[in-house]
Amino acid sequence: MLDQPSMIHKNYLNRARPSTDSLTIVIKIGTSSICDEKTHFPLLSNLSMIVETILQLKARGHRVVLVTSAAVGTGLRRLNIDVKPKKLAAIQAIAAVGQGRLMSLYDDLFGQFNQPIAQILLTKNDLADRSQYLNAVNCFEELLDMGVVPVVNENDTICSSEIRFGDNDTLSAIAAGMVKADYLFLMTDVDCLYTDNPRTNPLAKPVWQCDDIQALREQIVVSAPGTSLGTGGMVTKLIAAELATAAGVTTVIARGSTPQNILKILSDTEQNDLPLHTRFTAKDNPLVDRKWWILHGLKSIGKIYVDHGAYRALVAKQRSSLFAAGIVKVEGDFVAQQSALILYERKDAAGAIIEVVEIGKGLVNYSCTEIGRIMGCKSADIPEILGYIESDCIVNRENLVITALREA
Incomplete structure (x- = not known):
């Protein structure tokens, strides 16, 4: 995989790419590409x-979703605060100020070309309920069909640590899966992914x-954190790429200060002057929508x-x-139709646990208490033990996502 760059480049150019006649593209822009890290000026x-x-992409017939950071950075500038505070309530208040200003900036810029935009603020809680998830998906589809550019950000104003995506790299991957995107572009402050930090290792x-x-x-060293304003880094981009490619989305890391390179990256494979970037190949057998939601929503x-x-x-x-x-065995306090991890404890000859294998994740048909009573029993015995039967299985295969790759 990590041959000499020239050989990697040659093999890359010879790969077949999907048709670019009409694509759905998600572009994630980080804080460092929107705000100055020290002055916070846009x-x-x-x-x-x-x-x-984005307008050039739309002129070519593509549908575009923009995932943006910088609500906090913009808010710091608006309030003349030099350093991002550590108190959660203060950060949320600053984000509330900055989000309005950030959308105003986008609306002014897109408005010069009469391009309508729409604000979409999300948290994990918004996607946890299936009906809310589908409502969000339908909203995205309607906006794109109308020719609107959805501008997506995490709802920092109400987010707690438990309902945060954690960073907008992850949010952009989730959004790409929701709109069934062809491409996800993670625009950052470096040209691409390197085998080590190019700032310290020549x-x-x-x-x-x-x-x-x-x-x-x-095979690589990835330890660089995000900026003082941002929350991401190259580690989070690898996680995002993993999420997006699992949904069938080709993911690209490229430099945020040269967004016009997106047009070149999407162009024909014949040209040999492609800008530096990293492409992650989409999975050939992506998860269907419901299983993607179960796994990541x-x-x-x-x-x-x-x-x-x-x-x-x-x-x-x-x-x-x-x-x-x-x-x-069953652990946790949950009810029917909530999500549970499916695990296997691998043991040695003496019965000691040597490894816990995560098999997958699924929506259960019974509560933890009910499962504790019927575990180890045959399906035919469930009515006698519980006095009723909701299903002959604990998790239906349609509601179960297998993530274990190794053979049993």
């Missing part, structure tokens, strides 16, 4: 280039193409541990439901 020239790039080499993110993690409330037979059946077959007979 980088108007860069914002103008971002807007012009031997660091650019990574042009990545087909296996897990294998890539074992829901917080796991409990844990269900299974025996070796259930582990083998779930991982090997990939399409099996989870039955009570294969459950050995």
